[in-house]
Amino acid sequence: MMPEAPIGVFDSGLGGLTVVRELRRALPKEKIVYFGDIARLPYGIKSESQIRNFSCENTEFLLHRNVKAIVIACNSSSSAAYSFLKSRFPLPIIDVIRPAAEWAVQATRNRKIGVMATQATVASDAYRKAIAKLDKNVHVFSHACPLLVPFVEEGILEGSLIESVLSRYLKPLMKRKMDTIILGCTHYPLLRKTIQKLVGIKVKLIDSAPAAVSELKEILTEQHGFSKQKGKGSFQVFVSDLPGSFLNIGSKFLGEPLNDVKVVRFKYEITKNGKWVL
Numbered sequence: 365m366m367p368e369a370p371i372g373v374f375d376s377g378l379g380g381l382t383v384v385r386e387l388r389r390a391l392p393k394e395k396i397v398y399f400g401d402i403a404r405l406p407y408g409i410k411s412e413s414q415i416r417n418f419s420c421e422n423t424e425f426l427l428h429r430n431v432k433a434i435v436i437a438c439n440s441s442s443s444a445a446y447s448f449l450k451s452r453f454p455l456p457i458i459d460v461i462r463p464a465a466e467w468a469v470q471a472t473r474n475r476k477i478g479v480m481a482t483q484a485t486v487a488s489d490a491y492r493k494a495i496a497k498l499d500k501n502v503h504v505f506s507h508a509c510p511l512l513v514p515f516v517e518e519g520i521l522e523g524s525l526i527e528s529v530l531s532r533y534l535k536p537l538m539k540r541k542m543d544t545i546i547l548g549c550t551h552y553p554l555l556r557k558t559i560q561k562l563v564g565i566k567v568k569l570i571d572s573a574p575a576a577v578s579e580l581k582e583i584l585t586e587q588h589g590f591s592k593q594k595g596k597g598s599f600q601v602f603v604s605d606l607p608g609s610f611l612n613i614g615s616k617f618l619g620e621p622l623n624d625v626k627v628v629r630f631k632y633e634i635t636k637n638g639k640w641v642l
């Protein structure tokens with residue numbers, strides 16, 4: 365591993381910046397290259413094969429930036445593409461599902477874990493499978509919350525509108541007395557305050573960002589991959605489209621001003637079998 369190479373992070377859009385925020389806090393010297401696939405957002409309502417294709421292209425883009433490791437900062441991509449990317453690309457790849465599942469299993473007392481996620485993540489059953497590998501006796505109930513991503517992208521994080529949507533999504537989880545809830549989409553940590561207000565302080569909310577960063581730290585330790593540079597590491601953002609609201613909302617996700625954002629345009633062709641290729 366080349367310690368001075370950047371860490372690559374990708375997401376379908378802005379959500380992965382919550383993972384970058386945690387990365388910048390925990391590993392301030394590291395250089396980070398972020399790719400947000402805004403042009404093809406949302407991933408969470410798309411098919412597994414489509415999300416896998418997009419994830420592959422995002423990974424190839426980051427490899428061209430010579431990254432030393434990749435964090436898939438998107439639950440929908442992690443559930444659809446993690447194993448595929450790991451088998452295909454020869455560098456450390458960290459997903460957000462297994463680390464969050466581990467933290468949730470450690471946190472639960474009554475062995476009832478709820479998962480709020482996109483439709484794609486819920487359909488993949490990835491959290492139940494990851495948790496079952498750690499503890500077969502944990503009951504997992506996953507609930508798709510498709511309206512939350514548009515609310516977060518609009519910057520509506522508090523107030524009666526989002527509270528009524530959240531109450532509807534949280535009802536089946538609270539009815540089943542889940543004592544731990546995984547925020548199974550990288551957009552949801554921005555709703556943490558409102559969710560905690562609705563479920564009460566006794567319910568533990570698990571954010572996949574610190575869990576994934578902790579796994580990355582372990583890998584960098586094992587492979588002597590930490591940057592040794594002095595001062596704060598750089599941060600570059602690439603997106604496949606740049607809507608007017610991106611810089612403003614992106615700064616909220618990141619917790620610091622976003623300025624250096626570059627747009628990359630992929631060129632796609634459709635092959636005979638209908639597959640999109642770069």
Ligand code: DGL
Nearest residue numbers: 376379407408439440550
């Ligand atoms: N950030 C994505 C995730 O964690 C959700 C956004 C989307 O649907 O593309 O699943």
